[in-house]
Amino acid sequence: MAKSIFKNIKIRGIAAAVPKNKVDCIRDHEFLPEGERRKIVELTGVPEYRKTPPEICSSDLCEVSAKALLKGLDVDPASIDAVIFSTMTPDYKAPSTACILQHKLGAPISSVAFDINMGCSGYVVGLFNACALIQGAGLKRVLLLSGDTQTKLCYEKDKNVVFLLGDGGTATLLEAVESSDDIKIELMTDGSRFQNLYVPAGGCRRPSTASSREIKIENDGGLRSEEHLYMNGMEIFKFSATDVVKSLQGYMESEKISSEGIDYLILHQANKFMNDKIAKKLKFSPEKVLYSINKYGNTAAASIPLTIVHNFGRMDAKKTRCLLSGFGVGLSWGIVDIVLDSIYSLPVIEI
Amino acid sequence: MEEKIKELFAAILQITPEQISDATSPKEVAEWDSLKHIIMVSGFEEEFGIDVDPEEAVEMYKDFQTFKEIIMRNLIKEV
Numbered sequence: 001m002a003k004s005i006f007k008n009i010k011i012r013g014i015a016a017a018v019p020k021n022k023v024d025c026i027r028d029h030e031f032l033p034e035g036e037r038r039k040i041v042e043l044t045g046v047p048e049y050r051k052t053p054p055e056i057c058s059s060d061l062c063e064v065s066a067k068a069l070l071k072g073l074d075v076d077p078a079s080i081d082a083v084i085f086s087t088m089t090p091d092y093k094a095p096s097t098a099c100i101l102q103h104k105l106g107a108p109i110s111s112v113a114f115d116i117n118m119g120c121s122g123y124v125v126g127l128f129n130a131c132a133l134i135q136g137a138g139l140k141r142v143l144l145l146s147g148d149t150q151t152k153l154c155y156e157k158d159k160n161v162v163f164l165l166g167d168g169g170t171a172t173l174l175e176a177v178e179s180s181d182d183i184k185i186e187l188m189t190d191g192s193r194f195q196n197l198y199v200p201a202g203g204c205r206r207p208s209t210a211s212s213r214e215i216k217i218e219n220d221g222g223l224r225s226e227e228h229l230y231m232n233g234m235e236i237f238k239f240s241a242t243d244v245v246k247s248l249q250g251y252m253e254s255e256k257i258s259s260e261g262i263d264y265l266i267l268h269q270a271n272k273f274m275n276d277k278i279a280k281k282l283k284f285s286p287e288k289v290l291y292s293i294n295k296y297g298n299t300a301a302a303s304i305p306l307t308i309v310h311n312f313g314r315m316d317a318k319k320t321r322c323l324l325s326g327f328g329v330g331l332s333w334g335i336v337d338i339v340l341d342s343i344y345s346l347p348v349i350e351i
Numbered sequence: 352m353e354e355k356i357k358e359l360f361a362a363i364l365q366i367t368p369e370q371i372s373d374a375t376s377p378k379e380v381a382e383w384d385s386l387k388h389i390i391m392v393s394g395f396e397e398e399f400g401i402d403v404d405p406e407e408a409v410e411m412y413k414d415f416q417t418f419k420e421i422i423m424r425n426l427i428k429e430v
Contacts, residue, residue, distance in 0.1 A: 039390050160386060221384050233385030234412050241405030273393055277405040 003254065006131035006183040009174055013344030015069035016170040016309040017061045018050040018296055020350045023151075023166070025049075031157045040163045045272025049166025049297030051151045056351070058089045059097045061169025061302075062145035063104050064351050069171045070105070070143075073344050077106035081139035083113040084129055086122030086146040086301045088329060089153065090115055093203075101145060112139075119197075120268045120328025121187075122146050122301030123170075124336050127324075128185045130174045144172040148300035153199060155215060155224035160231055164271060166297030170305035181319070181339035186251055190243070193331045196235040201226035236328075240274050244327045245281050251335050252282070252323075259284040261321070264311075268326040269293040269303040296348075300328065312345045352426070356419050359398060363391045373416035388412050401425040 025047055026037045041047050052061070062085065070077055083105065085098035098113035107113070112133075118125045123146045130142040147169030154161045201212035212226040224230070252258065259265070265284045267275045272293055279289040292303070292310040299306055304324050319341045327333035354368075361368045364382040377383040392408045395401065403411070403425055411418040 039394075040386065043390050043393050160384075221381065234388065234409070237385065237389065237405075238409040241409055245405065273389055274405075277408070280402070281405060 002186075003251075004128065004131075004185045006135050006185070008177055008180050009131050009134050009183055010177045010180045011338070011340060011343050012075075012173045012175050013069050013073050014170060014172045014305050014309055014312075015065040015072070015346055015349065016168060016302065016306045017064040017068075017349040017351055018166075018168045018306070019052040019056055019061070021051050021053060022048050023051045025163050029162060032159055040159075043271070043273050044164055045291070045293050046164055046166075046297045047294065050168065052149045052167045056149070057091050058087050058147040058149045058167070058169050059085065059091050059101055059145075061149070061167065061351065062147045062171055063101060063169075064349055065169055066101070066105050066143060066145060066171035068346060068349055069173060069344070072346055073173060075141070075173065078108050080105070080107040080141050080143050081111055082130070082133050082142040083107050083111060084116060084126050084142065084144050085114075086116040086118050086126035086144070087148050088117060088119040088122070088300065089149045098145070105143070107143070118329065118332060119148060119150075119300040120270070120298070120303065121326040121330060121332040121334050122148070123304040124185065124324060124326040124334035125187060125332065126301075127172075127174075127183070127336050128187055128334070131183055131185065134174060134176050140176045142174045144174060146170050146172065146305055147302040150229065150298075150300050153229040155228045158222045158224040158228065160220065160222045160233055161229055164298045165229075166299050168296055168299035168302030168306045170302050170309070172305055181341070184255075184337040185334065186247065187332070187334040188243070188247060189330055189332045191330065193235065193239065194329075196232040196239070196331065197230070197329045199227060199229055237274060239331055240270055240327060241277065243331075244325060244333050245278055247333060247335060248278070248282055248323070248325055251337070255337065259288065262288065262323045263320045264288055264290050264322045266290045266304055266307055266322055266324045268328060269296075269298050269307060270327070271298065306348070308340070309345050309348055312343070352423065353419060356422055357415075359395065360391065360415065360418065363387070363394050371415055373419075374414055376414040377412060385412070395422055399426055401428070
């Protein structure tokens, strides 16, 4: 995609919520030998993550975040023009969960509300849509909710995913302003590789059957049903190591910037080994690379805004140029070049 | 050095060095899955003080010969 440049749009604030329930990867995943558990944790950088109980959905985490954010900013929900919910874990197959959130949050009936069915790239795709609504459609105030409860998609003994994936929900408020730094966004999609990261059955293409719900050892050694999340780890590693790195390198070349011109690199929290490799390839020093994976794991659509909230409590409020990159299901990926200027954030909320 | 690489490779996969030849690939060794592969790359980096490029890490998931050659190439770079 060509680079889109959005003007006179500001992120006013970001909030994030996670469930209280902690999963300790070494203590709780006893289905693997302890030595192997320790090696995996060392590699992924995920000693623990949060897991929702059955009654809490992604939308609940986003709702709590949104209410805290609007209250903290003293923004009347009735002034919201659009509610966007980026997630791959909606409440229902229909309707868009964003419609339900419009009502729960008190956004007006005159607002537009829709879901974006995306996971790890959900935040960057969501920012693109929010900016497009403001710049293109003339909306003044857009609430972007971005979150996932991936633990609901994973079989609890699938070693390929349960050491990584956690739950989280976030809210970001974007507004039209008289002047601001440009927000530059590039999005990419390659659907030819969608089967490397997907839930094979349970949708309209392959409806749920007794067979698709059966838990069995799959060819990759993972234990799950066809209605659980499948990840081809090596192909996803390859995707991240090549496509994502090349896109980021291409973007930085096109902008004629090096890592020195960027304050922070905020990547989707895929795994620590991968992100360290990407950052090193782009010549970012470790202190410029923000993480939340050590506390919350890979939280899909929540991971970038959750990382911002997790770190911004200890960052200056001055203008901070950040390069964001989300990548995952689709396969889809994107880059957002944004200056965060005095954004409102509060500590991560636990529910 | 080749023997040392083979020994460490076997130790991480928890198989014997005799089970490994240059042609050994992930398809033949159930233990060599993607997660173990990344653990191995990380283990070799730590053991030998090298830094494997992410694209090389992907290439190494072909067979033992490729894995070994890339480790040796990186060892030469470090000297």
